[in-house]
Amino acid sequence: MDKYNYRRRKITDQIMRNLTAVATGCAVIPLIAIIGYVLTIGAGAMSWSFFTDVYQPPSNAVVSEITGEEPAYDPNDPFAGIADAPSEDPNAPVDPADNVYNAAPRGGVLHGILGTLMIAGIGLLLALPIGIFAGIYLSEYRDERYATIVRFCCDVLSGSPSIVAGVTIYVLVVLQTKQFSAFAGSIALAILMIPIVTRTTEEMLKLVPETMREAARGLGAPTWYSTFTVVLPAALPGIVTGVMLAFARGAGETAPLILTVLGSNIISTDIFKPMAALPLLTYRYTESPYPGENTQAWGAAFVLMMLVLIMNILVRVATRRTGGNSR
Amino acid sequence: MTATNRTIKAMMLSLALVSALLLAACGSPAAPVAEATKPPEVAAEATAVPEATAVPEATAVPEATATTEPTKAPEATATTAVEATATVEATATMAATATLAATQAATATKVAMTAPTATTAPAVASTEWAPRQLTATLSGSGASFPNPLYQVWISVYSKNVVPGVQLSYSSVGSGQGQKDFIAYLTDFGGTDSAIKSADVASKAPDAIHLPMVLGGVMPMVNIAGIKTSLKFTPETLAGIYLGAITNWTDPRIAKDNEGVAFPDLEITPVYRSDSSGTTSIWTDYLSKVSTDWKAKVGAGSAVSFPAGIGASGNAGVSATVLNTNGAVGYVEVGYALAAGFPLPFVKNAAGNFIKPETANVSSAANGLNISSDPKKLATSITNSAAADAYPIAAFTYVLVRQTTYTDVVKAQALSDYLYWGLTTGQGATVRLGYAPLPEAMRKASMTALMTMRVAGQPVLEAPVK
Numbered sequence: 073m074d075k076y077n078y079r080r081r082k083i084t085d086q087i088m089r090n091l092t093a094v095a096t097g098c099a100v101i102p103l104i105a106i107i108g109y110v111l112t113i114g115a116g117a118m119s120w121s122f123f124t125d126v127y128q129p130p131s132n133a134v135v136s137e138i139t140g141e142e143p144a145y146d147p148n149d150p151f152a153g154i155a156d157a158p159s160e161d162p163n164a165p166v167d168p169a170d171n172v173y174n175a176a177p178r179g180g181v182l183h184g185i186l187g188t189l190m191i192a193g194i195g196l197l198l199a200l201p202i203g204i205f206a207g208i209y210l211s212e213y214r215d216e217r218y219a220t221i222v223r224f225c226c227d228v229l230s231g232s233p234s235i236v237a238g239v240t241i242y243v244l245v246v247l248q249t250k251q252f253s254a255f256a257g258s259i260a261l262a263i264l265m266i267p268i269v270t271r272t273t274e275e276m277l278k279l280v281p282e283t284m285r286e287a288a289r290g291l292g293a294p295t296w297y298s299t300f301t302v303v304l305p306a307a308l309p310g311i312v313t314g315v316m317l318a319f320a321r322g323a324g325e326t327a328p329l330i331l332t333v334l335g336s337n338i339i340s341t342d343i344f345k346p347m348a349a350l351p352l353l354t355y356r357y358t359e360s361p362y363p364g365e366n367t368q369a370w371g372a373a374f375v376l377m378m379l380v381l382i383m384n385i386l387v388r389v390a391t392r393r394t395g396g397n398s399r
Numbered sequence: 400m401t402a403t404n405r406t407i408k409a410m411m412l413s414l415a416l417v418s419a420l421l422l423a424a425c426g427s428p429a430a431p432v433a434e435a436t437k438p439p440e441v442a443a444e445a446t447a448v449p450e451a452t453a454v455p456e457a458t459a460v461p462e463a464t465a466t467t468e469p470t471k472a473p474e475a476t477a478t479t480a481v482e483a484t485a486t487v488e489a490t491a492t493m494a495a496t497a498t499l500a501a502t503q504a505a506t507a508t509k510v511a512m513t514a515p516t517a518t519t520a521p522a523v524a525s526t527e528w529a530p531r532q533l534t535a536t537l538s539g540s541g542a543s544f545p546n547p548l549y550q551v552w553i554s555v556y557s558k559n560v561v562p563g564v565q566l567s568y569s570s571v572g573s574g575q576g577q578k579d580f581i582a583y584l585t586d587f588g589g590t591d592s593a594i595k596s597a598d599v600a601s602k603a604p605d606a607i608h609l610p611m612v613l614g615g616v617m618p619m620v621n622i623a624g625i626k627t628s629l630k631f632t633p634e635t636l637a638g639i640y641l642g643a644i645t646n647w648t649d650p651r652i653a654k655d656n657e658g659v660a661f662p663d664l665e666i667t668p669v670y671r672s673d674s675s676g677t678t679s680i681w682t683d684y685l686s687k688v689s690t691d692w693k694a695k696v697g698a699g700s701a702v703s704f705p706a707g708i709g710a711s712g713n714a715g716v717s718a719t720v721l722n723t724n725g726a727v728g729y730v731e732v733g734y735a736l737a738a739g740f741p742l743p744f745v746k747n748a749a750g751n752f753i754k755p756e757t758a759n760v761s762s763a764a765n766g767l768n769i770s771s772d773p774k775k776l777a778t779s780i781t782n783s784a785a786a787d788a789y790p791i792a793a794f795t796y797v798l799v800r801q802t803t804y805t806d807v808v809k810a811q812a813l814s815d816y817l818y819w820g821l822t823t824g825q826g827a828t829v830r831l832g833y834a835p836l837p838e839a840m841r842k843a844s845m846t847a848l849m850t851m852r853v854a855g856q857p858v859l860e861a862p863v864k
Contacts (some may be wrong), residue, residue, distance in 0.1 A: 345536060
């Protein structure tokens, strides 16, 4: 009886353990597939000019590929560098190399990189003060009724689809100002970032031991002083993680940007004008008839991933140093 | 510990600073709002401005500035004048006319200095035309079909022709392009279908549809093992999309395609699920050739298809067809070419089977009755009567405003660019797989472009040739 029970329990354990292992594997497969796809296909778009050049219309551009430089502008044939002149005979078979659809990808996504950094950066600047202060309120005055309501609203907001934020800002800002603008996009992204920053700040501040607050109070520090000099520094690494999560979320959003920043093919630094962004480029290039641009869509996705990763690593390194000191 | 204190204080300070800055930033967009929304009314009033005041100024000023050579100065006055238009409503019309004069002066001096080949200085009125070297930022959105061409135009124009003009065009689809244009969100729109006549009167009374280029829509077919150009008649196309013809072995299809061994395979029609100019062209054609279609479905940019599956965008339809054995989808010709599909034959009104090649698409617009009203250039050219015309062809249009632009420089820059597109730019069409406009339509489009007015003053005067 005892022995049988033991065997049964052991088999059950084995089965369940294997099942959980398989489930874990299933969860990891999409991640690996995404990274693998983006890496392998996106790598085809990688070149120096991909990072230093802006949008260039796809074409065969034979001359520039051979000589490495753009052909001089000829006013009598303005499109010499863009596409071959058509054949004299309309029935002549088209050389596949002359087919504009077979052109290698040209140009780059510098405008998208700068646009994403600006739009998401300004969005983060908008979201940071609101999010962190709200987080402090929720954590330090957690029992007030108002705090409960705010917390609930925050959770609802963080669960709301990003397109909703986009539509809202489209109606409230874009239609009112009669202008697609990067700033409208930043506001939409800020709406998505605020609940993330608020909730992580709150959770991180809650983790700070109550004894530290009591110690500060014992030394005669007012609440605001103890919050900013004792509690906040202690929770800083965690808060920074939340902020990075918010930035990554914002940088990767496409839906709100379609309705607010419109997109652009040039480097634009005016935040009250349409601007380019990497997720937007990815979306638009995927829709393109040109295989070259489809490849660039993967490239843009790759750059976006790398951008978020690099930002993550940089901030981690920076906060590890200061975080260590303050503890 | 003290060091930490200091860093924390610094952090607090910077936080406070940032939030203060943000508050300031939040306040500022309100100002452009007021400026942007006002002007349409101003311009509406402005049509009645006495022209006498502006004309003598415009002719007199260039001489004066040319001698004193300050190329920057006229521009400076121009921009301040533009701001004046927005703030002081009462004197807005006067300021606008002054701006016009100032910019014309600036252009005249610049042309004289930068273009030695143009021997006559005020080249605008003579036979030689050159775009004015202005500084402006223009944005547009709309149809995806002409996007590759527009991008080439923009690239060449702002790199080599007028470097001061920054143009951007986003291919968001015809429906969205019209919406953005009507809501004054963009400076110009792109669309494959005309704004609904019901909407024109109420929402965009001064919209001009400028035909820019021609394109064709074709059925793209994927049947495993068949790589030849199939032949379609209006009846078979309507039958397939009505759900009346459901198998590739249907005798109605086989009759036109002798020698093609069709497999016993179900037909999957693929249509556009989004609001699209392509759908509008396709359904317009089917409505013309099939009374059944006209009665049951009708024409429009988004209709309810009786059969088949939906896909979003030309790219979506093309991908769905590629992945579905037995599928047929309608796409703009470029997308099928890109996917390596053969061009099909479609039987036209004259009874000939025609491929959607550039020349045949062009023929569809031959012998067209062009309206003399600049606002009524948008016409349907599907099911053309010409013998060599491909029947599912259409113009693609740029939407501009006839009288409600308020920024003179912007309007001048835009009209110059479009004029350039209608002249020099047509040279790029065939190279990129588009059909150039027929001469008569091209001239009508230029004439319509020149009816554009800011504060009652024409913004472009150029030869129609």
